[in-house]
Amino acid sequence: MKAELPAVTLPGGRQVPALGLGTWHMGEGEASPEEEAASLRAGLDLGMTVIDTAEMYADGGAEEVVGEAIKARRDEVFLVSKVLPYNASRAGTIAACEASLKRLGTDHIELYLLHWRGRHPFSETVEAFETLKAQGKIGAWGVSNFDVSDMKELLEDAEPLRPSANQILYNLARRGIEFDLLRWSQVQGIPLMAYSPLDEGRLLGHPVLEEIGRIHNVGSAQVALAFLLTKAGVIAIPKSGSPERVRDNFRASEIRLTSEDLRLLDEAFPPPTRKRPLEMI
Numbered sequence: 001m002k003a004e005l006p007a008v009t010l011p012g013g014r015q016v017p018a019l020g021l022g023t024w025h026m027g028e029g030e031a032s033p034e035e036e037a038a039s040l041r042a043g044l045d046l047g048m049t050v051i052d053t054a055e056m057y058a059d060g061g062a063e064e065v066v067g068e069a070i071k072a073r074r075d076e077v078f079l080v081s082k083v084l085p086y087n088a089s090r091a092g093t094i095a096a097c098e099a100s101l102k103r104l105g106t107d108h109i110e111l112y113l114l115h116w117r118g119r120h121p122f123s124e125t126v127e128a129f130e131t132l133k134a135q136g137k138i139g140a141w142g143v144s145n146f147d148v149s150d151m152k153e154l155l156e157d158a159e160p161l162r163p164s165a166n167q168i169l170y171n172l173a174r175r176g177i178e179f180d181l182l183r184w185s186q187v188q189g190i191p192l193m194a195y196s197p198l199d200e201g202r203l204l205g206h207p208v209l210e211e212i213g214r215i216h217n218v219g220s221a222q223v224a225l226a227f228l229l230t231k232a233g234v235i236a237i238p239k240s241g242s243p244e245r246v247r248d249n250f251r252a253s254e255i256r257l258t259s260e261d262l263r264l265l266d267e268a269f270p271p272p273t274r275k276r277p278l279e280m281i
């Protein structure tokens, strides 16, 4: 029997699984588009129904892979895509979203994010997001790569409207947000999506992760993901273009890290003791 994935509640009450699927570098030829679509479907089979993509990835090519993967099973998927900051004007955001919808082969995106902060005022982007929401083209909107100060500014500018998520770089090797943004977001009830949860693969094979993995009969990737699953309000979105590795990653939800495991992880990857600007990839 497959394990139940832990869930995160979004503002508005919808629950989504805390382990999803990334798509950066899909559509670039690293693996075949068929293999990449099969990887996403392997994740859906296991209940990893949050699929994260962006107009930026492979210049729309990743969205096309996603469209292919989900065409027969759209209703299962919680789809996330992103508008590039230079497109995020009032009219530009709407045009970008419509182009994404076309590539994705769907008429709506569950969560649409501003990829990172750019020159367009928040008020313009938020107005466009709200228009898209009223038209049923997006279900909710949010941001990405926003630090606490950016979030506070956004909340002030958008009030009473609020973002439904903030997608940020977070993994064992990049724990900076544990100093402030993580707690702040939990208190605000704004979920965080942890991108590059395997530090783009750099955490794989780390001796401490391997050692902890041996106790639980999993590999280093699953330990890195299980660490993120211990954090409330965090959705991790590992990317893999291989169905087998997606199934491996799912196993992160089947283990429970002990307090001794977490102590060893803190020793190897010390949590922050002072504020550092939010890192991004």
Ligand code: NAP
Pocket (backbone or CB within 6 Å): 021, 022, 023, 024, 025, 052, 053, 115, 144, 145, 167, 168, 194, 195, 196, 197, 198, 199, 200, 201, 204, 221, 237, 238, 239, 240, 241, 242, 245, 246, 248, 249, 281
């Ligand atoms: P990641 O998920 O930390 O790592 C992906 C790398 O790890 C790939 O090379 C993948 O290779 C490999 N991998 C995955 N599972 C594995 C396993 N079980 N065993 C061995 N290797 C494994 O990095 P990421 O793709 O940068 O981040 C995840 C997602 O976050 C992205 O795909 C994207 O959707 C999102 N993201 C968002 C932003 C933003 O600015 N908002 C920035 C970066 C990423 P294979 O594919 O060959 O398995």
